Amino acid sequence: MNNQEKINFRQVRDFGETFNVSVKFFRQNFKLFFQSLICIAGPFVLVSAIAGAFYQSNTVSLFSVSNMGQSNLLSQFGWTYLIFILAAVIANMALLGTVFAFMINYMEKGPGGFTINDVGQTVVKNIGNIFSVFFVLMVLTIVVLALVAGIVGGIAYVIPALAVLVAIVVFVGLLILLPPVMWQLSVVYLVKMQEGKGVIESFDRTRKVLSGNFWWTWVIMVCAVMAIGIISFVFSIPFIIVATVCTFCSTLLYSGLYVISAFHYYSLAEQKDGIGLMERIDEIGNTPKNNVEQHY
Numbered sequence: 001m002n003n004q005e006k007i008n009f010r011q012v013r014d015f016g017e018t019f020n021v022s023v024k025f026f027r028q029n030f031k032l033f034f035q036s037l038i039c040i041a042g043p044f045v046l047v048s049a050i051a052g053a054f055y056q057s058n059t060v061s062l063f064s065v066s067n068m069g070q071s072n073l074l075s076q077f078g079w080t081y082l083i084f085i086l087a088a089v090i091a092n093m094a095l096l097g098t099v100f101a102f103m104i105n106y107m108e109k110g111p112g113g114f115t116i117n118d119v120g121q122t123v124v125k126n127i128g129n130i131f132s133v134f135f136v137l138m139v140l141t142i143v144v145l146a147l148v149a150g151i152v153g154g155i156a157y158v159i160p161a162l163a164v165l166v167a168i169v170v171f172v173g174l175l176i177l178l179p180p181v182m183w184q185l186s187v188v189y190l191v192k193m194q195e196g197k198g199v200i201e202s203f204d205r206t207r208k209v210l211s212g213n214f215w216w217t218w219v220i221m222v223c224a225v226m227a228i229g230i231i232s233f234v235f236s237i238p239f240i241i242v243a244t245v246c247t248f249c250s251t252l253l254y255s256g257l258y259v260i261s262a263f264h265y266y267s268l269a270e271q272k273d274g275i276g277l278m279e280r281i282d283e284i285g286n287t288p289k290n291n292v293e294q295h296y
Helices: 015-064 079-109 116-125 127-158 160-195 199-210 214-252 254-273 275-285
Strands: none
Touching: 015 079, 015 116, 015 214, 079 116, 079 127, 079 160, 116 127, 127 160, 127 199, 160 199, 160 214, 254 275
């Protein structure tokens, strides 16, 4: 029998309480939560990591031989890049879906009242909801970015002197709007999965909830991103060191390619010109005769 106190999700919380309840949720459900992540989202995340490593390795290789004229900046955007992007999108959808599916099961059944299989079934049931939200938001994002780029580009083209001012305004605007928008783009999936609304209705629901709490959400998101970013960096330091050493060594190995290429050049040049043979003949003709003084 499970005696753990169920966390009430639907409760007004201030800044500190929001982070405290998140930590409490992780501590209370640590084992099952991360087992669910590993078993459900883990395979997709692993494939994404392998695709990313392969893409980065391929990019490093392309830039390493660029001085030989075998590569350019556009060469890195090929099949490996496409596979990496697709794998990353699927992995992120799997991770997001697993987290929200876990929280939905927790709300319905309480701590210890469900299993990994229950979480997986909830994810499978919501695959259509998850990807419908993704595709709609992707289209809307492309449209918005195209409009903003068109407006900014038009202003900069008509009045070049305003280009710097426009760039500053866009930067400040992103700094203000991006954290709350990031929050909306995340929880809209939860609304779609739990409340069964349409994609636009789900996004509108997040907008209504956000109304009057813009700056509060901004502070929470910025602090959360900074905290998670610092922790992620600490955990990634060993991997950064290993990746740096591996990249350094693999790059140095290209010296072997250059040496082989150089020797092949000299071989072909000698075949055409015979300069080396003439030099050796000259050396034989100019060899000094030994005398007694040279021996002492």
